[in-house]
Amino acid sequence: MPDQPSDERRFAVITDDALDSLRRLIDVPIVDTVEPWCYEATRDNIRHYAHGIGDDNPLWCDPQYAAAGPYGTIIAPPSFVFALNRVLSGYVGGLPGIHAMWAGADIRWHQPIVRNTEVRTVAHLADLVEHETRFAGRAIQQIYHVDFFDAATDELLCEGESWCFRTERDAARELGTKYDDAKARPATRYSAEEIQAIWKNYEAEIRQGAERRSAAHVAVGDEMPVMVKGPMTVTGFIAYAQGWGGLYIRANRLAWQQIRKHPGLGIPNAAGIPDVPERVHWETDLATEVGTPAAYDYGPERCSWLTHHLTDWMGDHGRLVEHGSQIRHHNVVGDSITITGQVTAVDGDRVTITQQAHNQHGELSATGVGRVDLS
Helix, strand or coil: CCCCCCCCCCCCCCHHHHHHHHHHEEEEEEECCCCCCEEEEEEHHHHHHHHHCCCHHHHHCCHHHHCCCCCCCCCCHHHHHHCCCCCCCCCCCCCCCCEEEEEEEEECCCCCEECCCEEEEEEEEEEEEEEECCCCCCEEEEEEEEEEEEECCCCEEEEEEEEEECCCCCHHHHCCCCHHHHHHHHCCCCCCHHHHHHHHHHEEEEEHCCCCCCCCCCCCCCCCCCCECCCCCHHHHHHHHHHHHHCCCCCHHHHHHHHCCHHHHHHEEECCEEEEEEHCCCCHHHHHCCCCCCECHHHHHHHHHHHHHHHHHCCCCCEEEEEEEEECCCCCCCCEEEEEEEEEEEECEEEEEEEEEECCCCCEEEEEEEEEEEC
């Protein structure tokens, strides 16, 4: 791959000075960051997040149903932690003007987050790793660690790492080869029959619910029920942003304050208005400028789909204790994905499930490994 794009650069480049400055922040607690979308796991916050991933589990959404369940009240879906801390969701520091793409997380849950819990978080940059990629050539993996505490009791509720890849937009657009096949394909258009087939998959989805699933009846090699997500639309991406909060979505004076503080965020749109890079999720024009085929979904959204797959299977009495996800391929507008899984280990009441998500072209979209406690 050539070292540099052939024509004049439009965007910032990764410099050694910027990397050195960022490296000095490893293990330093982050104190100057944007406030979370949610401080508390209120009934509405939980429901909005769950609905944003297409999950209407009554354990999260119906107080009357949840009152008869194992916790006596509604609890948050495991991936709700993304709404409680921007850093875990991809709000990265350093390398101004360099694009960030959320690419995965390893999360451990110690306790469920029950209704009305106020959460306090602590975060730090854990590591920087340089890679050579087909997407953009040089890329910097920026790994963060975040702890989540019950603000009232100081009990550790959850901890985890997440990472973004920082890539030069010009290099990704001009020199990247990862999406050559996708860019050469015509835009996806579904027939009425194909849409009906996807709807039938939704209709066939089964939630374990209040019936307890026993590890004694689970064996290595068991196949998980299939879960579908999509077809992808900007409407769907916005539904997730409504529950999760996005990273940079601001209006009017607050948008001005944000761009004044972080000038690298302000990329002029077609009308010449500086706007945030997050609009790659709803503006194909900018998405193609950063090297992807079209507007695409959010990384934490896809991780949340993988955990949704597991929580439907484990039921109200199960508990997701660990999950690792890796994003492998952008889901662009028009894509649909199928999530499959298989039991790969059973250790007493702990069941390990390995997941894969593929798009309609057979391309690997994401992988996941979850550990569920069925005691």
